[in-house]
Amino acid sequence: MKEQVRVPVTLMRGGTSKAVFLSQHDVPSDPQERLRFLLALFGSPDVRQIDGLGGADILTSKCAIIGPPSRPDADIDYTFVQVGIDQPTLSFEIVCGNISSATGVYALQEKLIPVHEPVTTVRVHNTNTGKILRMAVQCADGEPRVEGDSEVDGVPGTGAEVALDYSDTSGSTTGKLLPTGQARDWVPISKLGREIPVSVVDVGTACVFIRAADLGITGTELPGQLSADIYEMAEEVRRWAVERCDLPSSGFLTPYQILISEAQDYRTIAGDRVVHSSEVDFIARMVLNGGAMHKAFPGGGSVCLSVAAQIAGTIPAEARGTHAGPARIRIGHPSGVLKIYANVEHVGGEEWAVREVHFTRTARRLFDGTAYVRRSRLGMDARDDNAVQAVAVGSTS
Known part of the structure; x- marks a missing residue:
């Protein structure tokens, strides 16, 4: 394994999307190192992403980086990354509502916060927007439930409901509900x-x-x-x-x-x-x-x-x-x-105020394991173990 770096990963489905979940500790903090690391992990740029974990579709070339909360009103930090498929790009522009539904489930399964039955409320700080997302996760026997009768069109079968509260997300991108000042x-x-x-x-x-x-x-x-x-x-x-x-x-x-x-x-x-x-x-x-x-x-x-x-x-x-x-x-x-x-x-x-926004999704863990990232894709010599360790283990900013 001298020519490859081991990275612990989890694959989660959230709503109609899938994402690779990573601990913030395992992601480089330097922007350029992070770019090389995530592109190598996903196998980008390549229309098939055949040499990495990407699913060759915008709905499955996604990454969620989870870390400890950086503000007192949150339980975890969540950074969403849209990974380019045929282009060497990372986008931090959006929150991704589908994948956000899986962050609460992940946090509970990773024991980042305690489970409360029958429902645990998880406060998620989305670093992309600076907003707090609240989600109610159905729990039983000390862990998030998987089975349930909630349906999501575009996802086969049914699952346990995850209820998301986006009521406090006005102006996430621009700072204003109506960015141009008018409705049309x-x-x-x-x-x-x-x-x-x-x-x-x-x-x-x-x-x-x-x-x-x-x-x-x-x-x-x-x-x-x-x-x-x-x-x-x-x-x-x-x-x-x-x-x-x-x-x-x-x-x-x-x-x-x-x-x-x-x-x-x-x-x-x-x-x-x-x-x-x-x-x-x-x-x-x-x-x-x-x-x-x-x-x-x-x-x-x-x-x-x-x-x-x-x-x-x-x-x-x-x-x-x-x-x-x-x-x-x-x-x-x-x-x-x-x-x-x-x-x-x-x-x-022309002023309007959002009082409530709620929707539901289903989410579940699909896979836990170890990914292998080629050291050559990280821009370093295979013999430089100290440098590899610094790139493979860090924290996002």
Whole structure:
């Protein structure tokens, strides 16, 4: 094993995503060393990630770094990393609502906090956003439950419910619920030769909402069914939002690009189910620069969308046909339906306040073991044991 470094890893599923969970102690603190370490661990850049732990999909090329709390109102720190697949990139832009649901389960199983039955509340400090996430984990016999009757469209079977409270995550990315100061803006689209309306809202994760019809599509399309022009126009909107909201130009994920359309019948990505218009408040598709579509729907994006649907004048509220709330918003996505409760209050003028946002997921541990990282990928000589130890064992900043 002289040419490889041993790293303890855990693979967790959270909602419709999977992530490699690492102890903060085992991740380099230096940014460049951390970049080399995580890319080598995941086998990036490579479209198949064949020489690492990455799953060759945006939903499975994810990493959660867990450490002791750095603030007194939290039980653990959680840093989310989106690892590039065919590009040598790491993104720390988002919280990832799906993977966050697994952090409480992981913390309890690792004995980082004590178990209380039948439900343990875990306070998670997400370092990406600086916000506290609260989750209620079902427990029995001294550990988190696995089996239960909670269903998540896009995940086979059922499992024990993990209830997440994102009520305190307004302005996670930009510092404001409505980053532009208004519910609707107009953005020029070069390919269309005209402006289209969009809404930028920031809760959990900043999102920019676009009417699917304004790009010439129905909004019921599934992964692989959109033309390159659609992704290019959506990215043009995202870049506008980045500049308008004064976000770092180096980012490539936020604001999330969400296509919205009115409720209508459509068939899911599995092909075995028709979602009827009566089951949803509207249809949503998350698209990403480079031609990818989320196969279900991001947790952070669902938080933001449920809130946006209760703010008068936004694209989601228009598609829903009302902004009345509080309500359980039903989001139609490629894998089915996601329901999320939100309570948003109008406090005057263009000001709105988020009182509550709750949703549920299922999560479980899939694998514990040892990963082997090639020392050559870490940029050091195989004989330099001290340097290897410094890279393989450290703490994130």
